[in-house]
Amino acid sequence: MVEKILLVDDEPHILRALQRLLRLGLQDAQLRPYALEAFTDPAEALRRAREVSFALVISDYRMPQMTGVEFLKALRELQPDCARVVLSGYADLNGLMAAINEAGIMRFIAKPWNDHELLCGLSQILRIRELDIENRRLADLVRVQQGKLSAQEVELRRLERLEPGLTKVNWGPDGSFLLEDPGEVQL
Numbered sequence: 001m002v003e004k005i006l007l008v009d010d011e012p013h014i015l016r017a018l019q020r021l022l023r024l025g026l027q028d029a030q031l032r033p034y035a036l037e038a039f040t041d042p043a044e045a046l047r048r049a050r051e052v053s054f055a056l057v058i059s060d061y062r063m064p065q066m067t068g069v070e071f072l073k074a075l076r077e078l079q080p081d082c083a084r085v086v087l088s089g090y091a092d093l094n095g096l097m098a099a100i101n102e103a104g105i106m107r108f109i110a111k112p113w114n115d116h117e118l119l120c121g122l123s124q125i126l127r128i129r130e131l132d133i134e135n136r137r138l139a140d141l142v143r144v145q146q147g148k149l150s151a152q153e154v155e156l157r158r159l160e161r162l163e164p165g166l167t168k169v170n171w172g173p174d175g176s177f178l179l180e181d182p183g184e185v186q187l
Contacts, residue, residue: 061088
């Protein structure tokens with residue numbers, strides 16, 4: 001399975017520059033291949049994140065629809081294992097602190113960026129993420145062996161990492177399960 005990287009910036013030329021750089025640069029860093037998905041609208045990106053799991057997201061800090069911190073906080077709720085990076089041309093200390101404290105970003109990258117530093121930083125973040133996931137998998141195996149966790153719970157955690165929301169069931173008032181939010185009934 002090819003993991004994905006999510007790019008979110010309201011400026012299409014920034015997205016194209018990032019895509020060009022990452023397509024070539026991550027291969028040179030000898031990382032496994034990653035598929036790239038880019039969005040100019042953070043709300044669209046969040047809708048996509050409800051459907052697909054991402055290894056890493058790079059988000060602009062200032063966007064007209066919502067701030068990067070708001071976007072990354074919402075993404076963190078959907079996908080806690082997704083590594084988060086903020087990209088910004090503004091040096092807003094309060095915004096940076098909010099991104100770190102509220103959205104749990106791993107790195108702040110200034111625009112214009114240095115290609116080498118950006119690629120090295122992202123490579124490091126992706127490797128740390130892989131190690132963290134592997135450490136949690138091994139810790140779960142130990143908990144199963146100690147009887148503190150069932151094999152079913154381990155499998156549910158694995159499935160949730162692969163497909164966010166897959167293990168969450170919406171129950172109707174009559175005990176049935178809902179496949180999606182029906183919203184208002186249109187007549």
